[in-house]
Amino acid sequence: MRKSGQILATILNPTMRTVAFLYGGIKMQFDLLQKLRTNKPMVLNIANSVTQGDVANGLSAIGASPLMTNYDDELKTLAQFADGVCINIGTLDDHQNMLSKDLLNLATDFNKPVVLDPVGIGAVPERLNFVEELIKIDHPTVIRGNAGEIASLVGVSWQSKGIDSLDTTEQSEDIDKIAQSCANKFTCVTVVTGPTDTIATSTELAHVQNGNPMFTVRVGTGDMLSSIIAAFAGVSDDPFEAAKMASLTFSLAGEMVMSDHPEVGPAEFSTRLIDNLYSLSSDQLEEWGKFDE
């Protein structure tokens, strides 16, 4: 975790920029953020009803156009419009399940990238059942979850308490394996979020080390990231690059809150996170992003 004050230090000491480059590599497509803001991709969401306001505002702040729907009649029209799709199963019911399946079919027909957020499947078998049904229709472009959720998709047991938790003593090698196993099994990019975010295809791996412990206290930050991945996937032909940039942007936006306001609570964190998504620049990503690939 970057310490408070480091941003200022970096500004004052231009040689640190080189360090950041050496540390982070230079393959990230930092210009995707500007492309997102220029193109304003429309992201169509089957949303978690608890967090949909935050998700919509996170998308809008970063420069995308959020669209949430529960309406069968308009689903096809919206799927054609959309640049990216995010299906979040956080508040399933029979109607949302049906819409999710229909939307996955439509996204296949119209060749739109789909991000799947399998909220709670690590703890709730009925949710895992639904996701397994859903994935039979077609493989999503990206799956994003915590270690317990992704582990359950590949049949690995993973201790978890509640639906959002993550053991911080996790071994990163295990997470790499789970992420690549999921990527391989479902032929999709897999993002496992936690203190470090792991982004995997069956053959590639990247890690983002930026972050903020408040991401686990504020409800719905994972949901926001999933939809933001869909926004980046809507302006890129390479979903692995899109997922890496989304994770880096989101994690750094959160980390900058802590650097600037170390004592912040979870509600003020959310306000500042969204406002950082609005103001964050590609230069800041290059400067302070901590990742390997």
Add this chain to the structure above:
Amino acid sequence: MRKSGQILATILNPTMRTVAFLYGGIKMQFDLLQKLRTNKPMVLNIANSVTQGDVANGLSAIGASPLMTNYDDELKTLAQFADGVCINIGTLDDHQNMLSKDLLNLATDFNKPVVLDPVGIGAVPERLNFVEELIKIDHPTVIRGNAGEIASLVGVSWQSKGIDSLDTTEQSEDIDKIAQSCANKFTCVTVVTGPTDTIATSTELAHVQNGNPMFTVRVGTGDMLSSIIAAFAGVSDDPFEAAKMASLTFSLAGEMVMSDHPEVGPAEFSTRLIDNLYSLSSDQLEEWGKFDE
């Protein structure tokens, strides 16, 4: 747009008040804000599920009593209670469509003012279809939308990207025409929001110039305004005056955020907007409101 610091300048320079009066005219019914706070009108909403929390809090902050319902059994009871009704089609489904129709009928029976917010009809034909069905039941008292939404109601093509966007190069004459055409066609007050808000009946026109670009970044500000119009309509027999005062109050509350905090992001903007709705006085409206009529 009022520049930062102007409020202080105005306070220090009492002659500017006269300027404001000359600039703005003096016909606005500024006392409606106090009447709203005294009467605490109950506003019954068929709400956009994404933004209903913000809408409820905006209503409560300005002094109204928000009430959201999805329950057939209580609809008649609540329609009788209500001082104003707002129907927002932002998150349609079959059940909300049915409730919206029932509520429009009940509002007619009980003679309650109805504000219709036709979210997204400029871009989504299925939403336009539903609104056309809805309006056949009875004409709403007020329709509020952006230029693309109102244009689609009167069959004028209007370029738009996404469901909320607005081309800032719009020509105000065109918007005046569209607003009056809608007002004439549906025998209702029409409010077209944008950098300038246009309020029209078939024979009258007013414009509010206060505002803040963040209104277009923060999701749901249009939804808030629509429900606030219903609150003002609940304490006035003249929906044109109610719509003007609602627009002026809401726009100025947002503009004051920018004056006081020019660098604010969209999330902090929302917090401060709601808090300004709570604290704004009739005197401030008279002093800093920028409008013509």
Add this chain to the structure above:
Amino acid sequence: MRKSGQILATILNPTMRTVAFLYGGIKMQFDLLQKLRTNKPMVLNIANSVTQGDVANGLSAIGASPLMTNYDDELKTLAQFADGVCINIGTLDDHQNMLSKDLLNLATDFNKPVVLDPVGIGAVPERLNFVEELIKIDHPTVIRGNAGEIASLVGVSWQSKGIDSLDTTEQSEDIDKIAQSCANKFTCVTVVTGPTDTIATSTELAHVQNGNPMFTVRVGTGDMLSSIIAAFAGVSDDPFEAAKMASLTFSLAGEMVMSDHPEVGPAEFSTRLIDNLYSLSSDQLEEWGKFDE
């Protein structure tokens, strides 16, 4: 209401701690807050859709694990997981009504504490009808409402405007009677919130005097408290103690906002309330809690 600056004064003047003890008594189980944070009880909610984001974030901030569901298939699994249950009728529909009944049955089967929040029953007969049906299934562990809501449950008329209002001229003796009558009638702990919170069993009474007038302006604060009572009930065998500690913690977290920021509006109040729920310590509860029992 504690005056602004008193917290600092108390810190500087250790003798005030004794005063607080004398004033407040020493029977509150202050250690329940730490137990909650250690155990992280999972609170399963049939939620008010308008306020569910705030409720989830309030629960997460204080240290509980929030879980909202609308999904029949997973209800039994989640009811087994849950440490506490909260049923909020603020946004009834046929499906939520059915889920609420099923969940109350499951909670009985699995012996989980249930908090019922009968939003709006004081004003809306159809809601009272539903709650009366619901309570026939089994008595909840705790019922929390405002004076008008609890009065309607025991057949006492109580003037109210809107669904959330409370006459501040209420006589505390009347509220004591209503609370104990409800506790007696339904064999449950009853919490009546207002400027003073009254917590009753058929034989016991306690009052919490901390608070902040903004609790009545910010939508959903009552909903948050109800779910937080369920969190405390999930870490205690004594629901009366759990309800007292929940009320004290929540009321003080709100009061501290006013002490530190006397001019705060309702939106900033909400941010700071949630952040105080995150940071509040047992020591602060002992120090500044104002209650009798």
